[in-house]
Amino acid sequence: MPEVTASACPIDMESLVSLCKRRGFIFPSSEIYGGLNGFFDYGPLGVELKNNIKNAWWRDMVHRRDDIVGLDASVIMHPKVWEASGHLEGFSDPMVDCRESKMRYRADQLFFAPVIVAGETIGYVSVLEDGGMEERAAERAHDLKRKLGKQGEMEPLHLREYTEARPEEYALIPSPATGNPGSLTPPRDFNLMFQTYVGAVREEEAVAYLRPETAQGIFVDFKSVMDTSRVKLPFGIAQIGKAFRNEITPRNFIFRSREFEQMEMEYFIPPEEDWQVRHREWIDWCRNWLVGIGIRPELLSEYNHPTEKLAFYSRGTTDIMFAYPFGVQELWGIAARGDYDLRQHQEHAGKSMEYFDESRKSRYLPHVIEPALGVERTLLAVICSAYMQDEVDGESRNLLRFHPRVAPYKVAVFPLVKNKPALMERADAIQERLRRRWHVFFDVSGAIGRRYRRQDEIGTPFGVTVDFDTVEKDGCVTVRDRDTTRQERVSEDKLEGYLAERIGD
RNA sequence: GCGGGUAUAGUUCAGUGGUAGAACACCAGCCUUCCAAGCUGGCUACGUGAGUUCGAUUCUCACUACCCGCACCA
Numbered sequence: 001m002p003e004v005t006a007s008a009c010p011i012d013m014e015s016l017v018s019l020c021k022r023r024g025f026i027f028p029s030s031e032i033y034g035g036l037n038g039f040f041d042y043g044p045l046g047v048e049l050k051n052n053i054k055n056a057w058w059r060d061m062v063h064r065r066d067d068i069v070g071l072d073a074s075v076i077m078h079p080k081v082w083e084a085s086g087h088l089e090g091f092s093d094p095m096v097d098c099r100e101s102k103m104r105y106r107a108d109q110l111f112f113a114p115v116i117v118a119g120e121t122i123g124y125v126s127v128l129e130d131g132g133m134e135e136r137a138a139e140r141a142h143d144l145k146r147k148l149g150k151q152g153e154m155e156p157l158h159l160r161e162y163t164e165a166r167p168e169e170y171a172l173i174p175s176p177a178t179g180n181p182g183s184l185t186p187p188r189d190f191n192l193m194f195q196t197y198v199g200a201v202r203e204e205e206a207v208a209y210l211r212p213e214t215a216q217g218i219f220v221d222f223k224s225v226m227d228t229s230r231v232k233l234p235f236g237i238a239q240i241g242k243a244f245r246n247e248i249t250p251r252n253f254i255f256r257s258r259e260f261e262q263m264e265m266e267y268f269i270p271p272e273e274d275w276q277v278r279h280r281e282w283i284d285w286c287r288n289w290l291v292g293i294g295i296r297p298e299l300l301s302e303y304n305h306p307t308e309k310l311a312f313y314s315r316g317t318t319d320i321m322f323a324y325p326f327g328v329q330e331l332w333g334i335a336a337r338g339d340y341d342l343r344q345h346q347e348h349a350g351k352s353m354e355y356f357d358e359s360r361k362s363r364y365l366p367h368v369i370e371p372a373l374g375v376e377r378t379l380l381a382v383i384c385s386a387y388m389q390d391e392v393d394g395e396s397r398n399l400l401r402f403h404p405r406v407a408p409y410k411v412a413v414f415p416l417v418k419n420k421p422a423l424m425e426r427a428d429a430i431q432e433r434l435r436r437r438w439h440v441f442f443d444v445s446g447a448i449g450r451r452y453r454r455q456d457e458i459g460t461p462f463g464v465t466v467d468f469d470t471v472e473k474d475g476c477v478t479v480r481d482r483d484t485t486r487q488e489r490v491s492e493d494k495l496e497g498y499l500a501e502r503i504g505d
Numbered sequence: 506g507c508g509g510g511u512a513u514a515g516u517u518c519a520g521u522g523g524u525a526g527a528a529c530a531c532c533a534g535c536c537u538u539c540c541a542a543g544c545u546g547g548c549u550a551c552g553u554g555a556g557u558u559c560g561a562u563u564c565u566c567a568c569u570a571c572c573c574g575c576a577c578c579a
């Protein structure tokens with residue numbers, strides 16, 4: 001299989017951002033006040049596209065399966081949820097900057113050790129974490145000893161994380177970039193959770209957090225759902241909702257923003273079931289779903305997290321990647337999380353999270369497979385997949401070939417000309433009727449060709465034109481196809497059925 | 506967070522120390538019998554805040570946002 005690269009993406013970043021703004025898909029947040037880094041607004045077309053993506057996911061994930069139920073938990077939850085989940089502790093990365101070289105490192109990936117020769121500390125060495133760091137640290141220690149002309153036996157190096165350095169040691173540890181001590185800052189915490197206060201009084205006890213992921217709502221409500229929904233293992237709980245992360249550097253348009261929306265599902269399975277089989281099933285399901293809403297399969301790839309780099313609670317994670325204009329990046333993460341989350345909440349809350357298995361007459365904590373997908377990342381992938389330029393009769397044409405399921409407008413209705421009342425009335429009656437079922441765009445101004453092109457650019461799959469024959473002769477309208485520009489005469493009473501067949505849902 | 510670049514109309518771009526122009530787009534009217542036609546008219550901009558100056562969109566500084574690279578992304 002050929003490697004998927006960003007250059008495969010049919011649109012560059014600048015054109016993409018410009019198109020989104022120009023056509024009313026996405027605006028910078030609070031633009032009249034200068035904008036706000038990491039936040040975005042969705043315009044008339046953007047909100048339709050976004051809702052269509054969410055609805056498609058919900059229908060396929062919840063309505064069209066008998067083993068998954070839905071949930072909508074609150075954004076702000078008890079602060080202890082985030083203690084139990086590990087986000088309060090682990091969602092922050094201590095960072096260290098080198099003031100001289102302007103390099104930045106994660107403090108837990110920077111290791112240091114004092115060099116002790118003949119009982120005297122002659123200096124420090126530092127290395128970045130990797131397989132050969134022990135050897136490199138030893139080399140540097142010997143270099144240091146030689147440089148200072150010290151004699152005597154060197155004690156074995158004891159490497160420690162920079163996070164464990166004592167304050168008086170910060171100035172003594174050399175920067176890995178320059179080799180000189182004195183330029184490293186103390187480790188600084190970046191907590192990615194937004195803080196707020198519950199109630200009008202701003203005091204410590206009132207501190208709460210905006211959720212950084214929707215998944216914890218599912219784990220916390222696991223028992224309630226189980227007790228009320230007559231679900232039996234294996235089963236899943238799905239949720240769509242906003243999440244917030246105070247990212248250090250939001251980048252790449254809506255790809256990494258501070259306020260975003262997740263579509264997450266936790267699929268609970270018996271602990272002894274072969275999780276790898278389930279995991280694979282879900283990866284395939286997710287990939288098929290993406291292709292089904294119009295994402296181009298040749299822009300998708302998979303990335304398996306190497307076992308040694310997995311988060312401690314994860315047994316295996318596969319990302320479905322997409323070739324965005326700015327690189328091949330994670331779109332959908334499918335993680336096997338074991339029973340970590342339920343176990344944590346069981347311990348912290350002191351409430352049993354166990355499932356009683358009727359068939360085995362035993363109690364246990366289920367394990368979980370978690371497919372987690374960002375709505376905005378999906379939306380971006382949908383636009384990138386749909387974008388194309390082609391040529392019609394020598395004229396270049398921009399179009400978005402949205403799958404009808406996600407297209408903001410499903411059909412546009414036009415009177416061929418607007419200065420003939422008979423055509424106007426008939427077209428108006430048709431749009432009224434179609435509007436009961438679909439989102440319809442009604443456009444009377446300009447030449448008919450221009451109106452077709454306008455719809456091409458916003459991805460409306462079908463155009464319906466009322467002409468003189470419609471009114472005077474055969475009662476048929478012209479249905480024009482966005483992708484092929486081909487036209488077909490369809491009798492007015494068959495129109496709705498004709499469109500329904502092609503739009504689906 | 507660091508370095509570099511950018512900021513003028515909805516978009517893409519001109520331009521000036523003395524109140525800004527084009528193209529396309531958009532709106533209205535006329536015309537128009539199926540792929541961005543034509544004519545007429547119209548709307549809309551110097552990112553924000555200071556400073557220098559008689560006067561700043563233009564020069565200076567700060568801020569904000571965006572783009573590229575680095576770093577980061579439990």
